[in-house]
Every structure is written in structure tokens, then in C-alpha cells.
Amino acid sequence: MRILVLFPVMLALVAACSTKESATPMLEKIPEELEIHGDVRIDNYFWLNDRENPQVIAYLEAENAYVDDVMGPYEGLQRSLFEEMKSRIKQDEESVPYRDGDYWYYYRYEEGREYPIYCRKKGTLEADEEILLDVNIQAEGEDYYSVRGFAVSPDHSKAAYGVDTQGRRFYDVHFLDLATGKRESRTIDNVTGDVEWANDNRTVFYTRQDPETLRSYQVIRHTLGSSEKDVLVYEES
Numbered sequence: 001m002r003i004l005v006l007f008p009v010m011l012a013l014v015a016a017c018s019t020k021e022s023a024t025p026m027l028e029k030i031p032e033e034l035e036i037h038g039d040v041r042i043d044n045y046f047w048l049n050d051r052e053n054p055q056v057i058a059y060l061e062a063e064n065a066y067v068d069d070v071m072g073p074y075e076g077l078q079r080s081l082f083e084e085m086k087s088r089i090k091q092d093e094e095s096v097p098y099r100d101g102d103y104w105y106y107y108r109y110e111e112g113r114e115y116p117i118y119c120r121k122k123g124t125l126e127a128d129e130e131i132l133l134d135v136n137i138q139a140e141g142e143d144y145y146s147v148r149g150f151a152v153s154p155d156h157s158k159a160a161y162g163v164d165t166q167g168r169r170f171y172d173v174h175f176l177d178l179a180t181g182k183r184e185s186r187t188i189d190n191v192t193g194d195v196e197w198a199n200d201n202r203t204v205f206y207t208r209q210d211p212e213t214l215r216s217y218q219v220i221r222h223t224l225g226s227s228e229k230d231v232l233v234y235e236e237s
Contacts, residue, residue: 022069025062028055097125103156115139118150118159132159132178146171149193152178153201158224160204162193169193169214173206175224184224192216205233 032046048056071078094108104125107116115135121127132152139145142165149171150161157178162171171193175184192207202225208218219234 022066025059025066027059097121100152101154101156105152107150110136115145116147120152133161133176138163149173149195151195151197153197154199155201157201160195160197162191162195164193170209173204186224188222188230191220 027045027048029044030047032043034041034043034046047053048059050056091111092109095106097104097106099105103120103122104127105118105120107118109116113136115138117131117135118133119129119131121129133147133150135145135147138147144165144167146164146167148162148164150159152159159176159178160173161176162173164171169192170190173188173191173193173195175186176182177184188206190208192209194207196205198204202223204222204224206220206222207216208220209216217236218232221231221233
């Protein structure tokens with residue numbers, strides 16, 4: 001993973017000491033008139049909202065090139081700062097276990113590994129550990145990988161969880177058979193990642209966000225193994 005600025009003020013001061021001259025990318029001002037509740041304001045940089053605009057992409061690439069140019073001589077310092085901070089963080093952390101039925105559920109981290117490992121123990125905390133999902137394995141080969149909303153069905157036979165590989169908080173929900181460790185082939189794509197199971201152990205409710213505002217506005221019902229279309233349960237327009 002690329003290391004960016006860790007201590008903004010410190011690194012800015014270091015960069016200011018550089019004798020290397022670099023052309024600072026300058027943003028073009030394109031006035032956009034915005035009106036809400038009868039109030040009008042001008043946003044000169046509204047055009048940056050368009051993620052697909054070639055001008056926006058070119059500007060971001062120029063900014064990245066500028067940072068690489070200015071901060072290049074201090075790459076070793078950035079690495080040292082990163083390693084210093086990482087050395088002060090306990091890497092083998094574990095969540096507080098919680099009991100659900102006959103099982104104790106928790107997740108933990110291992111030293112030198114970046115992602116959580118979801119586990120459970122049956123009966124007591126002294127029982128043998130069962131690893132349900134090792135996110136470190138799932139994330140192999142990915143530049144970015146985030147899991148959220150890991151939820152186990154009421155009968156403890158299945159789990160659902162959301163995966164985001166882009167960093168935009170749009171998740172694909174996966175379903176895991178806890179007895180075999182195999183994932184279902186069908187996923188629910190581009191949703192919030194938050195899932196609630198119904199008591200029949202095959203129905204789940206999930207929420208979908210608006211692509212523009214990114215706010216959740218729909219609750220939808222999905223039935224595992226069914227070819228029927230998911231059902232809209234509630235919508236907040």
C-alpha cells in the first residue's frame with residue numbers, strides 16, 4: 001500500500017526545506033452557480049465533482065506527480081515515521097467476545113497481518129477456535145480490501161458480509177457456508193454492506209444507498225437460493 005503523508009505538518013516543513021523547484025499544479029476556476037432555499041452561491045471548483053471528467057483525472061495525476069517530486073528525497077523519512085508509529089501499536093489485538101446461542105464470537109488480528117480474522121468457540125472460551133473468515137487470505141492480490149457487517153444467521157450455519165475493493169463504501173455482500181467454508185456464487189452488489197437475517201435462516205434484509213448522495217434510502221429483502229427478484233420493503237424518497 002502506498003504510504004502518503006503521515007504527519008502533514010512535519011512533512012510540510014521538511015518539504016519546505018527542499019531546494020528542488022517544482023511547478024505547483026494550479027486549479028482552473030470554472031464558476032458554477034448553485035441555488036438552495038433562495039440562496040445563491042458560486043463554487044469555482046464544482047467541476048471537480050465529476051469523477052469521469054478527463055480534466056479532473058489529469059489534475060489529480062499532476063498533483064500526485066508533484067507530491068512524488070517534492071517528497072521523493074524524504075521517502076526514507078516517511079518510511080521511518082511509519083515504522084515508528086506502527087511499532088507503538090499493539091498488532092495482535094482481539095475484540096471482546098460476545099455470546100450468541102451456544103457460541104462465542106469475536107475477531108482478532110495477528111502480528112504482521114493487516115486484516116481481521118473472524119472466529120468463534122462453541123460452549124466456552126476455552127474451547128477450540130473455529131476460524132470463520134480470514135480476511136488476510138481474501139485480500140491477497142488486492143490494492144484495497146475492506147470487510148464490514150459480518151453477520152451470522154440465527155442457526156449459526158451461514159454468514160453474510162460486505163466487501164469493498166474500491167474504497168468508495170459500495171459493498172458486495174457475500175454469503176458463507178460455515179460448515180464447509182465455501183462462499184455462495186451469488187452476491188448482492190453495490191449496497192451498504194449492512195445485513196440482517198430473518199429467523200428462517202435464508203432471508204436477509206439489506207440497505208441500498210443513493211449513488212449521488214450516498215445515503216441509505218431503500219430496505220430490500222433477499223432470499224438465498226431463490227431465483228425471484230429481491231423485494232423492496234421500504235423506500236425513503
